[in-house]
Amino acid sequence: MGKIFDKILVFLFWMGGGLLMFSTVGTCIDVILRYCFNHPIHWMLEITEYIMLYIPFLGAALVLKEEGHIRVDILINHLSERTRGRLNVITSFLGGIVMLTYTWYGGQVTWDFFKRGVPALESLRTPMFLILMIIPIGGFFFTTQFFRQMVDYYQKLKN
């Protein structure tokens, strides 16, 4: 189960990579078409904006697993290993609860927009739920990773 979860995290992360390359190449093509042929890709800018929201939510859980999120460790580095371990359990739990709240309310808002069929106020009229749904989806994996991390820290503390 854990291995499948890890594979999903990697998949989501690389999906973010794919989206990033799509917006990079797409933006360049857009600039060239606009300058050379006076024919820009009208939807590129809007899609790129949505991708900017997708990337962090797709990558957050794997970055947490790789301990890549910035932490101010100046204080905790001076604590004893046991106290640091306890603090890690507490902060992982807090992180899990915070992200669970965002996931829950993110899910509610997305569901609400889906039911009402609200489009974004941009030219493509993209359904809002398609834009917002990455918050509960990415949030779910981020939450779960926090709780997995908490269990890991707790087991290390016990041993």
Add this chain to the structure above:
Amino acid sequence: MGENIPMEWWMALLLLIGGTVLLMFMGLPVGVSFLFANLIGTLVFMGGLSGFKLLILNLEESLTSFGLLTVPMFILMGEVMFHSKMALRAIDALDYWIGRVPGRLGLLAVASGTIFGATSGSTIATTSMLGSLLIPEMERRGYQKTMCIGPILGSGALAMLIPPSILAVILATLVEVSVGGMLIAGILPGLLLASFYAIYILIRCWIQPEIAPPYDISPIPLIKKLKEMTIYVLPLGLIIFLVVGIIFLGMATPSEAAAMGAIGSIILSVFYGEMNWEIFRKCIFGTIKMTTFMFIIIMASMIFSQILAFSGASSGLIQAVVKLELPSLLVLISMQVTLLFLGCFMDNLSIAVIVVPIFMPVIKALGFDPLWVAAMTLINMDLGNLTPPFGLQLFVMKGIQPMTPMAVIIRSALPFVLCEVLALIAIMIFPDIALYLPSLMRKG
């Protein structure tokens, strides 16, 4: 839970800022600490649980901005320059042009830092690349440890000032000034700082030649110098133009220029035969990793500033500062000193996101140009990278030079820290150093 809880502005400030800082120091990731504070802030000041749905919509709004594409693009450029080792060849080509001058390799570090800083938005990439390349050569030539390490640390910091600079984009987003203007505003301060470094190295090595013994250089034919320059330095110049020139001339938005620069650097690395699937994978991995944590911090801190304003903490602070009737310049200097102090304990991004929402409303109320203050803040962030105990670059250097005691690394950084303080004072006295180029920019 639908009611707001009435609170004095300073209590609101203490709750929001104090709570966030406490969570950060407990070791919760910086972005998640802000997300936590946003939940508390929403509960207390924005209508309780019903405000959470608004919070989700604010999350979406804060990141769906085309301007933010600049951040991953600059990171990608830095990753490509770093992993493909393109900059190494450019440094070799530059090396041919510096004659038998005091502190030659120190000057080479400054020149390389300026050029590499202009092609990479990453201070870490610049420091680690210059450090691993030039320090062994400096040691072989008998340079004293402080003269090996100092110039590299100083030059690494240039990447944060000279565009493309990731922090400049983030700062511009937080301060709500033009991203293009902010990037261009870093050029002259960056060049000024590079000149200060060069003058210091020249004078110090001229007075004390034993710390950087001069050595003879085998003569290199002019034709070879020109050839190497054309092959390895000029194309980097093209990348610099793609990013800086396009923004300056108003031909495209900073995000579009950054995307062109990123693709340009990938194409260039392919031409040099320095790109393969493995390197490309590393570049994308590094880019997404950094973008993820940065975007979470930016997203959460932008909402944090809104809550801070909504709670009355920002306006209360402005009124309190105005009531003190202190000279405006003194307020500005106190802010810069506070940033300098915080730089000793926290990383740049955390400082920027926690302090900017508090300082900027005051700055605007006092009538200062936000671009000018943001440029000074950038130098201050640079300083934070070089000051113990939390100077990021000091740790990067320790990673490159594990056998060198931290005390020596810190001592090496000191003269360069002083150069940065001088540059900061110069910009404070002559705001045009930062504001002249943005004033010439064509509106895109």
